[in-house]
Amino acid sequence: MAAEFLNEQLALYLGKPIMVATSTTVVDGVLQRIRTDAVEIAQDASAYESISQVSIIPIDSINYVRVTTLTP
Secondary structure (H helix, E strand, C coil): CHHHHHHHHHHCCCCCEEEEECCCCEEEEEEEEECCCEEEEEECCCCCCCCCEEEEEEHHHCCEEEECCCCC
């Protein structure tokens, strides 16, 4: 039930900056895709890399979500 609600809310922010925290890591980037069991976030390339890194985070491991604006 909570996962479905989180998916619905995150769908409003596809293509926008987002920060997701789990118990072991924090991922900051652009929300690329929402699946039923995970989200994909594209992180900006650092000065040493030329391509973005995509992080796949399971929905059930998300502890905190921060968006840059409340209006999608």
